[in-house]
Amino acid sequence: MDRRKFLKWGSFVTVTVATTGLTACGGDDDPAANPTPPATPDNSPVFTFQQGVASGDPKPDSVMLWTRVDGSNGGQPVNVRLQVSAQPDFSTLLVDSTLQALPEWDYTLRNKVTGLSAATTYYYRFLTGSQTSPVGRTRTAPAAGTPLSQLKFAFITCQDWSVNHWAGMEELVAQDLDFVVHMGDYIYETVGAAFQTGKVETRHTQLRLPDGTAGDDGSRYATTVNDYRYLYKTYRSDPRLQALHARFPVIAIWDDHEFSDDCWQDHQTYSVTDDATPRLARRRAASQAWFEFMPADVRFDAADASFQNIQIYRSFTFGNLATLVMTDERLYRADHVIPEQAAGSEIGSRYFVPKATLAGLEAQKMTAAAGALTPVSILGDTQRGWWQAQMDSANTTWKLWGNEVSLLRMQIDGTQAIASLIATGLVQSNAALAPLQAAMTTALVTDLTTAKGDGTYPTPAYASLKALLLANAGISNAVFDAAIAPALNAQLPPVTLLDQYILNADQWDGYNAERKSMMAFLKAQGIGNVVALTGDIHAFFAGPVMDDYDAATPAPVMVDLVTAGLSSNSFQSYFKSVVDNDAAFAAAKPLVYVEQNGAVVNTFNNTLSAFNPWLKHVNTDAQGYAVITLTAAKLSCSFHTLKPIADGVAPAQPATASTTVVEVLAGTPAVNVI
Template structure:
């Protein structure tokens, strides 16, 4: 295949070799790169999406720009009839002062190359420059006639096998144009000394006007209007990108934001896609908006998949293969690897193009939420086993996320790595995120029983001459099924032993001798001693005893008997709660929904003693840190094999928000996700805030009042901003409201106790950090001794502009070399 044919069929990636001091190389009209095109002339040219660099290797880089005639709508298709050549200049001289400007690049060029500009590719230019020096900072600029682009910068990777003291990069994902703000990108652009940007997908969102895109957004992001688009079927004006023109439009609009441009200008990207570059929750060329039309498995849209892939290829500076002439949807390969000296290998995978259909198809109705969130684990496991049994020689094929070829490549890349660290650019989380519906229901019913039991103790105390401990023992025994006569006799017997300083065993024995069962006597003694020991008066004593009864008997009874428990029957919600007495997987679009293959990958690492493996993950719009086991369902949660560090979306609405809305129809069970509070605020009326309990249900450590207050700070600040509090007063007003909440019984007692009880479920003990209600990015530093990730959560939108104070908090997590553990703080 000659060069001209490659340009047409191979995706127009041109290649040249840098030669120090050789100015004007490739400038002749017979250069196969320019294909006889005339050079651009005059000043009437613009670079509306600025410049970008990608895939830094020791000797090469991919450089990108888009050039259109001046006055052209930046998001419109490039006008035909203007095919010309533009000039690329690259210099190793220090041009740092020129970043963000279109001043002429200074210094002797190491490359001066003419490149074709074609309307066929929407006037995008993609050029791979080879022959560069390792570990070197370069500056570059494109020139069209007399018009110059902004100056860009990139750093090549260290030489293979070289000793490297440090690797530093930022991780980005999920930057929805239509919600919140992009202040995080401005903050990333201001970082010093980054080697590159790791982008984990959802660079654009294919939908416009969906429900999750209806929240507040900064004024500088105008409403998107797809050139073509197709209704999503959800009603209203929501549409999804369908054609090449649609996808190109999205990249042009997103890349038109000056903050994203600034990040691209300053740092090379290493990027993969997730689902929204094509279609939400996609697999292969199937979209899931209309999954029911194809028997639940998703509607195949091969041309749409090809168009989405081509637009990604055209606009992302990535050293990948794309062949427009190849039939089918898999005419592009984006999985690839990078080595950074002897310090780290970075393996980037594609977890959409080759994945099998979801084990339980997206359109299946499971419980009351669906097949993505809160999927019954037993149902999932049966479906997975059935598909694997039908898989023939490759039982993983019907349940695979990577596909056989990519899986083998990943295993080889990991096994052959001679670097200290093996990093995995991973789209969806590897961490098990599950919960026991039985334990959650039992906990909630126990909590709901506390005020009822406290009231009963108070009423009973009127008949015991105000003796709250005695009343507590009577109520405890009755709750456990004792008759009124036995409850009273047992309580009095226990009281007598306590008065004589008898121990717990003697107390229980006395209760049994008076007619109680061992269980009843034990509960009565516990309630009596709890009430007796409590300080704060009769009401406080009754509350302490009520909690002892609720969590000493109500909760265990529900756990043991499930829907048959009398407490479930008494709640009047037995029918509604019945489907939830089982274990659930929280999100089956991620690796929990492809568990067999996850186990195969972890077994490969374990069997081959491949250590220091850390996945860097996006997708879920939350910060997580934890260990990945060889088999999460084994005793003790299995053996930790590697670490997964998950970064929140740059702007996309949080995972907590999505699950809160999805769980809203579950009644009381929704409390395991969210607890709404209304806070009176002077001069503003009141502010409503959803307190995030999902973190504690998943496994966050039990909070103190101060920690719980700090957790709601960012959401409260955003709510106050939405009420019109000026940003200059936001932090002070937020602190004043938090100070007022600290003394609230509802917050400091009821809510604190609820969060503590949910945390005690210990649903996912491998999780070391959980923050499901966040936007932000992660700053990663890798040294031979450790890998440190700084989770940087940003404040929410302030009015119609990104907040002046961007960073709300930073959480530092560390993985020490040679260990499979995460340290927080």
């Protein structure tokens, strides 16, 4: 057998088959093979491996290996040798193949090595000219059905180059993991956006896209394949990200920023009218760059002229312990139920959306589609059917779902929240009213609702509150009207805040009918021990996913575990910006933060917990990552909150400031905070 032969497969992916061990000084079929490449002549181009090496998508008998050759070759292919061994010193070679890095794929290499042994550690490297790449370490998955006592892995998300720091990657490299799951936002397509100004490591220089398109806020966003390639190459230039890839196989999916913020299909959403126009070329460029730079065993067809010329949803099995189903929640999703054009802004469309309006329009779209979920779907009909089949056929103890956007309901009752704030203010001005605080809140909800309904807002009659204070505090109506009512009226927000709101309709809350359908499927089929691994929202959350969040008594079906962004700005910081800069939401400031002795105190955690009792753990102002330890009896998730950046420098190791552990016991869709 000629070890240097390989099969062309699916665009530029190649496949090599591992052999029985052959000595590194050459085998009987290739006496010229040698782990040390010959010296490069002085006049020959020199190639390097500046983006390191990577492995991904571990199966029991295969793994995908990746590198990129950097250096000028006049647009000609570059021959690269791949060597794989079960020994770290490469004393015996299982693969010693010559591959070609092609200019049309930006000199990236993606080689699937098959014929490997299950649950085995392997080492790999690439060689060209006089250069040898860093050595990568990878591990195949245990064979399906194999009894496993434990599985340990991390899941991460949202690693903006231009915000905060990447010390968490360095910390992860030191851990003993089987693999890493990346939930997307591996790159951020924008450069110089408002949210990317401020604190960032000095070692991360300012990004400058080779092409790019100007945004309304002075930023630029990636548009061409060269732009997206530039971002991947720059991100991969960081030695900490390189070390993470070289240490563990990575199972990756994308979210939105690999193409465009809050995207759907081939549509962008930077302005009110943006998503009216398909961005086919941009979507294809983003997909190609992701395919080129991620070590993922997926299908990409450059000859397919559509924006759906790539399929990245796929599944993995780890012994008898876990099935991991990775979904794509951008390429097939329908437009947001309330388009930006209809709301006039992302506020009211994607964020802070009236719940009743959202539900009504979702029902209208389904009625127009004869009850089909197609126009209100994140997954699309085909992928949803595939997801159901994967869940139904999984015969492992746990069914893990790599899910980009949170399944947990996150809502606020504006009337209740404002009433609570006013009642708190009354107690602060008159401590004797403290025993009446809960009753005052209830009375104020009634009074505000009445005033909104009869048109007397923002000068409510306060009939319920007056009666309460007269009967229990001796405050006459005349005193109330003269001394209390004017102060209350002065702090009332716009009437639009007196409603029930969904905080983020870009996640599953904005596609509620499909979520309910999927939970109904799990219940009907008796499929238990389902846990979603989620990113996107830049916060830590944990809680059960209910069959119907709007039911009188919602029932838990599965669990969602959400990790904060590894570096991206926090969820709470975005809402802080809204209440600080949008007059319509200024009255909601105490729901997001308060200032005490000059320090900002996060109140958003308590606000969300108060209106969403299924949220068992909430940390809305953090960067970090999550580590899962899985056994047949329980899933243990450790949320690592990272230390902040200081004067442009990442914290010294250990980078973790605090850890919160949550557990899910087998057989019960519930979260216990340890």
